Amino acid sequence: MGVLAIFHKKPKEREHPEQLTPWERFQRDAAENHRAAQKSHHSWSGKRLRIGDKLPKLKSQRRRLLFKRVVILMGCFLIGAGVAGYFISPLSHVQTVTVHGNDQLSVTQVKTATKINPGVALWSVIGHDQRTTKRAERAQPQIGKVTTKLVGLNSVRVTVKEIRIAGYLSTGQHYRRILENGLILKATYSQPGGGSPIYANFKSGHRLATMIAQYAKLPSAVKHNISEIKFAPNKANPERVHLYMNDGNEVYATISTFASKMAYYPGIVAKMKTKGVINLEVGAYSYPFKNQNN
Numbered sequence: 001m002g003v004l005a006i007f008h009k010k011p012k013e014r015e016h017p018e019q020l021t022p023w024e025r026f027q028r029d030a031a032e033n034h035r036a037a038q039k040s041h042h043s044w045s046g047k048r049l050r051i052g053d054k055l056p057k058l059k060s061q062r063r064r065l066l067f068k069r070v071v072i073l074m075g076c077f078l079i080g081a082g083v084a085g086y087f088i089s090p091l092s093h094v095q096t097v098t099v100h101g102n103d104q105l106s107v108t109q110v111k112t113a114t115k116i117n118p119g120v121a122l123w124s125v126i127g128h129d130q131r132t133t134k135r136a137e138r139a140q141p142q143i144g145k146v147t148t149k150l151v152g153l154n155s156v157r158v159t160v161k162e163i164r165i166a167g168y169l170s171t172g173q174h175y176r177r178i179l180e181n182g183l184i185l186k187a188t189y190s191q192p193g194g195g196s197p198i199y200a201n202f203k204s205g206h207r208l209a210t211m212i213a214q215y216a217k218l219p220s221a222v223k224h225n226i227s228e229i230k231f232a233p234n235k236a237n238p239e240r241v242h243l244y245m246n247d248g249n250e251v252y253a254t255i256s257t258f259a260s261k262m263a264y265y266p267g268i269v270a271k272m273k274t275k276g277v278i279n280l281e282v283g284a285y286s287y288p289f290k291n292q293n294n
Helices: 002-006 023-086 105-116 129-139 205-216 256-263 265-271
Strands: 096-102 144-149 154-162 165-170 175-179 184-191 198-200 226-230 240-245 250-254 278-279 285-289
Touching: 096 105, 096 184, 105 144, 105 154, 129 144, 129 250, 165 205, 184 226, 198 205, 205 226, 205 256, 250 265, 265 278
Parallel strands: 096 154, 165 198, 198 226, 250 278
Antiparallel strands: 144 154, 165 175, 175 184, 226 240, 240 250, 278 285
16 A cells, blocks of 8 residues: 555646636636735726825925915015015105205205205116216216115215316307307306407307317316417418417417417416517427517
């Protein structure tokens, strides 16, 4: 019997499904269905777990997004309220105005021409220099440029660049101001102002404009020493001018070379022993009044 047990063979598994008995096929199908059900259950459970894990994160993100929106809206509201409060407060209006750069114009004239006075809204002044300059030029032609600067919270510093007065044009019984840019102002005066020369006998606008341009190039000391510039052409020099100086001397010069020749005037006067005439038409020389030949 022992020998028979050793050589007893296990029954072979059936190699082909068609060789299975109905019972064996039933057991096989049941096992496969069980495995498929377990696999499907595990897959669905994993998905549910993963979605469940994400839900708290989504809620947290939504809360953070809502908080950010609330903060932004509150910030916009506060900024808007602050801006509105500033514009209706005294801080948004000019408190004091200081004027710089004016020489021939008064502070009142500059303020009136620029319309920059205490109480004016700051936003209408700062950053609008070009517009202010145009407005000032129309009101006061002697103003060439205006610049503004905010000082402190609501004080404004106004700096003007003046177009200086070149003199007074004689028009018979009246005088009109002439600016160094050649502009002849409309206002008339019965007497010329001090510190600027009188222009007489100028019939040509071109001659006068050239003369004014030459005068503007002179040093201030020489300008202030000229009392009158009279156009006095002759056959030899159609651009001849005759000057009467405040120091008692007289000068003959040519319009086109006036500025360059008048640079020699202080040196020539320093060498003169008596008052006389200085001729700058051709070269530069002087002679006493008793020897002048006009």
